[in-house]
Amino acid sequence: xxxxxxxxxxxxFDRLAGTGSAGRRALVEVEDHLHAAVAERVxxxxxxxxxxxxxxxxFGDVRMVARKLRAGHRRERIVVAASGxxxxxxxxxxxxxxxxxxxxxxxxxVWSRGPSWGDCVGGLPCDPAGQSPYLLGIGLSFxxxxxxxxVGRGLLRRRARLAPSGxxxxxxxxxxxxxxxxAMLTSLGDPFAVNDAIxxxxxxxxxLTVVASSVTAVATVAAVVWAGLRxxxxxxx
Amino acid sequence: xxxxxxxSLRELGSAHGYxxxxxxxxxxxxxxxxxxxxxxxxxxxxxxxxxxxxxxDRSGPRRRRVYRLxxxxxxxxxxxxxxxxxxxxxxxxxIGPTSVEGLA
Numbered sequence: 001x002x003x004x005x006x007x008x009x010x011x012x013f014d015r016l017a018g019t020g021s022a023g024r025r026a027l028v029e030v031e032d033h034l035h036a037a038v039a040e041r042v043x044x045x046x047x048x049x050x051x052x053x054x055x056x057x058x059f060g061d062v063r064m065v066a067r068k069l070r071a072g073h074r075r076e077r078i079v080v081a082a083s084g085x086x087x088x089x090x091x092x093x094x095x096x097x098x099x100x101x102x103x104x105x106x107x108x109x110v111w112s113r114g115p116s117w118g119d120c121v122g123g124l125p126c127d128p129a130g131q132s133p134y135l136l137g138i139g140l141s142f143x144x145x146x147x148x149x150x151v152g153r154g155l156l157r158r159r160a161r162l163a164p165s166g167x168x169x170x171x172x173x174x175x176x177x178x179x180x181x182x183a184m185l186t187s188l189g190d191p192f193a194v195n196d197a198i199x200x201x202x203x204x205x206x207x208l209t210v211v212a213s214s215v216t217a218v219a220t221v222a223a224v225v226w227a228g229l230r231x232x233x234x235x236x237x
Numbered sequence: 238x239x240x241x242x243x244x245s246l247r248e249l250g251s252a253h254g255y256x257x258x259x260x261x262x263x264x265x266x267x268x269x270x271x272x273x274x275x276x277x278x279x280x281x282x283x284x285x286x287x288x289x290x291x292x293x294d295r296s297g298p299r300r301r302r303v304y305r306l307x308x309x310x311x312x313x314x315x316x317x318x319x320x321x322x323x324x325x326x327x328x329x330x331x332i333g334p335t336s337v338e339g340l341a
Contacts (some may be wrong), residue, residue: 060272
């Protein structure tokens with residue numbers, strides 16, 4: 001039996017290519033539905049061929065069904081991607097905020113130890129405390145934006161059921177942070193230029209990128225742990 | 238469609254797609270004999286919106302996706318029923334009794 005049903009399912013399978021697990025799930029549901037519909041009609045006295053034909057007619061044209069399933073899948077992908085971009089933006093701002101504020105803390109610590117301590121030696125121009133307003137302004141701005149993005153997303157997820165982030169997002173973030181760590185540490189071969197551009201040439205340099213690379217290293221580990229936890233949760237679902 | 242599906246799930250408790258469609262057809266005396274293939278995309282959409290929840294039932298010979306109403310879905314059903322009642326009240330007030338006798 002089920003020659004027509006199998007052909008229908010084959011055509012639906014072809015038309016759902018690229019829809020991943022959502023498409024596979026839909027195929028299983030459609031197959032179950034069609035088998036149940038045929039069995040019910042055969043039990044009601046129809047011939048198997050007539051039952052298949054009637055069941056497929058009642059189910060609807062394969063192109064229409066595939067189009068509706070694909071449309072839902074497409075919308076879902078767009079929403080999940082937007083949700084992931086939103087989360088990534090919030091986390092990037094949080095990393096930047098943490099880098100600036102930790103650098104500020106370091107500058108204050110150096111300043112509190114006196115001008116002859118640490119990096120302020122040998123007659124080099126050194127004004128750790130003078131960099132504070134600049135670092136504080138940028139750090140707080142990033143912190144405010146990160147808070148707005150992350151808290152806003154959390155509220156929307158709870159209240160309006162905003163889509164979760166994509167399944168591969170933690171791995172992607174781990175990879176980006178893993179690349180950023182050495183890139184920040186070396187500033188692509190010229191750490192002084194990057195630091196000078198941000199904290200000014202009067203500062204001793206280096207500190208912001210060293211702190212930022214430490215933050216991205218911690219973020220890499222956090223993203224790897226997140227990816228592992230998510231994988232375990234999905235495997236158990 | 239959403240109202241009909243949510244209402245069916247409230248009546249059935251939890252059910253797979255075929256049972257929901259049969260309930261819609263039988264419960265409406267055959268009036269809502271929809272193309273059955275349109276029900277699954279609608280159920281998936283309601284699930285994405287958090288109004289229904291689903292799980293695989295592996296107790297039978299074939300695994301089946303079983304749907305049930307979520308608390309959000311139950312709340313949405315109340316709202317949609319109110320909207321529908323307001324709509325039918327308005328239409329009844331507008332066009333009068335539903336009898337078509339004497340209109341021709």
